[in-house]
Amino acid sequence: MNTPAFPIDPLLPQIRASLAAHPRLVLEAPPGAGKTTQVPPALLDAPWLDGRRIVMLEPRRVAARAAAHFMARQRGEAAGDTVGYRIRFENKVGPRTRIEVVTEGILTRMIQDDPTLEGVGALLFDEFHERHLAADLGLALALDVQSSLREDLRIVVMSATLDGERLAQFLDAPRLSSAGRSHPVQIGHYPARREETLEHQLRRAVEHALAAHPGDVLAFLPGQREIARADAALAASVAARGVDVLALHGELPVEQQSRVLQPDPDGRRRVVLATNVAESSVTLPGVRVVIDSGLAREPRYDPNSGFARLDVVAIAQASADQRAGRAGRVADGWAYRLWPQSQRLEPQRRPEMAQVELAGLALELAAWGDAGLRFLDPPPPGAMGAARELLLRLGALEPGAGAQPAITAFGRRMLALGTHPRLAAMLLAPRDAGERALACDLAALLEARDPLRSGGDALHARWQALAAFRAGRAPAEASRSALAALDQASKQWRRRLRVDASPPVSAPAHRLGDLLLHAFPDRIARQHSADPYRYQLANGRSAKLFDDSAVYGEPWLAISELRDDPRDARILRAAPLDSARLEREFPQRFVSEDRVVWDAGARAIAAVRERRFDRIVIDSRALARPDPARYADALVDAVRQLGLDALPWTPGLRQWRARVRCLREWMPELAQGEAPLPDLSDAALLERLDAWLKPALSGKSRLDALDEAAFGDALRSLCDWSWRQKLDALAPTRIVVPSGMERAIEYGYDDHADDGRGAAQAPVLAVKLQELFGLADTPRIGDGRVPLTLHLLSPAGRPLQVTQDLRGFWERTYPEVKKEMKGRYPKHPWPDDPWTAKATHRAKPRGT
Template identity: 45%
Template structure:
């Protein structure tokens, strides 16, 4: 009898779970843990006849495991062993072991947090760390701690940081089992792949078929690459004895079974083209050669944009080793790695847990339904990132599923559907509008990959709905994945039945409205042909010219988040009347009152806004005067105080007060920067009701500034900072305060004869700076010491002036001379 390695540690595992509630099994590929461990628990005394739930990360693996265990017992699936996956359940009243997918466990926990009747929950292949696996473990652990001390939790994996999981589960024991694999010869490339990866894969398959015996397992990132490699191999005409078998999640059950089954007859060989779905749990019969492209496709969520996109990334070392191990299940094997040894050393040791990079809206909804909106209330191996989780909660609020009190009644219905919250909300909104059938079609279709080939240039969702219906009628166009269409239609029908919705072919024209319910943040308004602004504020573009390019409004159901503008892959048009009527509660009206610096006036408009989109914009005839004032003040600040009607008197008053502020802070600070900062306080009352630069001329700025002075300051202003000084000639000469450090007096020299000392201001504290002028008003001397000028410099200046102005009066003794504002003093 062929004894699997895991059998050796089963007694230890059973003994540990007799007294402990948690355990961890680390078993290498081929050890037999997936099929042997659940069967070993059936007669355990601690199970007490209760059920065993075993989680598999993929539907294909769940079905395969249930079938294999049933075969070992000589039974049909649905007897002792059954399975539950999305839209497919095979269990009966005698079922003791249920193999389920992770989302199914979450639904079971939400329905019955205590998991009555369940003795143990097994998380198989936990190293894949899907989002639902982390949610399921966190909820199961809390159920165990609070409600079910007798509930057992078992974690199984081939590659896992077992110590971290043990700590999370209260220092659970770690039981290790060696795998049973044969030596695998590993080949690396000498140089990096240049050009399309598919060409290198086809060449390597051809070489392996010539060099080795047995069947081949080829790992590729996705269905598109699988189809291209299949086409390349078909062109080689490998012969009827070589069967090409795709293997990925969206294939029909029959196609998946064909890929996993042995070859049809001796001498035949199989080339299985698989995604990472074949890394673990599944056994592909007859494989001796693995060809690994070295890349995989994972979803990455961007909190910056709120969008998820599939990204092709290098595999981790752990995944690469899992893949290589598939070649050593039956005997010595060969693995071709399509990367260099240098590149291998740069690979990450393990894959990033999905919880760190996924859209967390489903998690936020599950936690709200569980009654633990704060993730910190649960125990996590990796807690959800705060930014992405907060954004997820904001989306749920926008969808009406969440409020400050927790899950709303609508949110409870959303959570019960088991769809992504966006799609569940869309379906529930559609039913009262008699659009439920179309919404179910859209919900299932958007949950799957695009069934139209990548060469399709039309991003219109409506055309896909029509093609989906044509395919169901057997009238599919070339390039449409008929099998996927039929599966989508079947799942949509199941969803309709669960909701009590009658199937009907509602016109696809309503797709845009339904998508708007699901993606209110992706309602988009055309900026130019093919370029749009999303209601979230981000730009988006339809790269190829198509009918949607000219639509005024569209809703983008699928787009990336690269570059300045996201590329739109799937969308539908939205009528303006649909938008205005269905989103009335989200549309806000706002007055936009702002300064227009081009015309120099305040402009007022009334706008209807949906997020960042302006739906309507019209002039407002009677805007709020307070808003007008604020806009006018903003305009003055933007253009500086020079926009105000400064007269000579006003400017001089400002400068006089700035000069006096230097001596005592009791005087107000009239500097431009201070006036701008306090504009509303001193100018606001005088600007009320004004809108334009022209209207500002009505203000007497001198009076406005004077109002800022106290009565005592106004009374003493001339004493401290006189506007004029009377000089010996009798003339009143204005004082220039533009230089607050040193106010100046510009006066003809002849008018100062007989004055011994420099005039002073600020109650005699500050001498003015004298600009002594010639008869032609040109500066001849600048001084703050008039006595010194008369004594030392006058005679030199006199010689020059007498030569240029001989008819003027230039006395030898300026102190005894008669001051004059004429050429010569009157006799």
């Protein structure tokens, strides 16, 4: 094969030299530069590689396969010789292979199975700008391996549209940039007409492009469904022009993908309908026109199903630019965008880390044994917490000695399957071959789009349609192509799990539920005794069936899809289950215990004996003689439900709490160290109720039995004696004024200030003006940091002035106040010179 020149060729010596001097590199190269197919072979003879393998991560299966075949052809070999690839359910790697192109899950498994990466000298992360979760994890693992086990390992991150400077800083790596192969591309917008569907808008754009411009047309659509509709819409008009219409997406057979990636043998023009698989890493010859829908299917967490599902979303501007560039690879080109010119796109693609469910990531980190890996964008803590909670339910994790749960042996078996932990748990649960084959069917059904056009909430109906399809009698309301894809996916799972048995031709509905409960232990549900449409879930929530539900009347359900709604969650897909089998499978989750709880409706303690499955109450009976020792727990729960205002606060206690809170804000250093001034916010007090309030409630059966003195002692117990002394010194309750009298300081804390975070209010000293004669400056507290807000009062105790600047008041405002008040209060002193006058809290003596 004659290898053409690539724009990246002049940069290859610099790439080799950089990696000889530094173990990491960021390589920026636009589409068409040749980074995917030219960089790996250029490194094969590098001395530092020492005959070891190069593993290149390629996000998409089509691109991985195409890149490996192209590099192999360059060497006059077949894939599987020097250059090979590994993707899901397909392996073209031999004993002589030195360049392996792998997809994302494969790389993670390689590192987890062999952290030393024996025999591997370099890891290349191609198209890193796509920011797939598995690529972020793979890079984090690779960096950990490099820093702790393999200093000689080379890591190259290659990207077309990523912020290279940020990435280079994160990796502490050199950054090289390559020119691309690009000709000018004219951008035009081709917006939809009123109520026009996407496929008809696309047909108009394609017809215009074929008439106005030379070359092939590449149209970007979000997915297979839209490609099929566009193909149907184009069939008549394009066929008449002698133009071939081809599809390109990841689920196509290899032969059809290869056909698209080669020029037409008869020289006919082509219209290629592609997903974003054609956005990077694969080259389509002859394309001069790009038509861009501006849409893509990308993973988003679907709380209904508990999985990340592919949703149609608007692409980022970087993707739009990359797609348009496909029109300028061979000559001047044209790009038509099917959205209005006024529409603005997000500049960059958001990382999957921020928008998908993270159970798989949490399991990988538990297997690695180090949750402190370095990520370019760290996992969101809330999503990680929810993921670990699910894994504990699935039996993949168990509470560890440290802060993080530890992976179980079952969790490691789940991880080896390379699928979502929910599906892995279900696939590993069956004990006989027939059930394992049925579990493979279920896994295929849960991962795929709905094969039934008629809807409904019975998962069994979908499985029956699949069984009928296998028997040659698919129901009319089902999509044959969707059922064929399901059948193929199930076969692949059976092959992966080495299941020799075929799926059953028939099965009762509860057999599906008996398997499904292993994937959705949090969504096992029991029918409510008072409302047959409502179900209580194992996670403590409840949900309702639709009025026309096909599973109405079932006492127990395993729910695979659930629409969360603030008013009422709805069951979208479910299967009945056998409660006897549930008890056999999970006996440890059935518990009987006596509970003393707070009944919010009766505002009293209730004592019951309950039998539960997780948080589903199966049976509850009142107890005549509950254990008094458990009353305190119930009363603490009452405070959690009712709030802190249910406690017997006195004005003095509220002031004491405000002083502590204000002082923490005025003097932040007091909130640091081994024994800090305690946090007395609502959230902190509620979180620590068991520590400070529960002892005070011991032996009490009513909340109002807690008196003010006992409550005050409990609250003050949060501050030890030394802090109480410091509090009196730094935030005193009273202050001596020049008249010799003690006057109270009032403290306040506004919980709703500062955007809801709360803020200390200025401390207030209310005092008659005459008591401050002779005092030049405003008194201060908090080690001199906080001025008091003075409420200067008339002899009758009415406010005359509010100020934190006493000196300024004497100089500027007092003369006016004296002139007005002297006639109104003649029995009280109003000296011309307040600076030297004697302070007093009394009226003038008689006769003066």
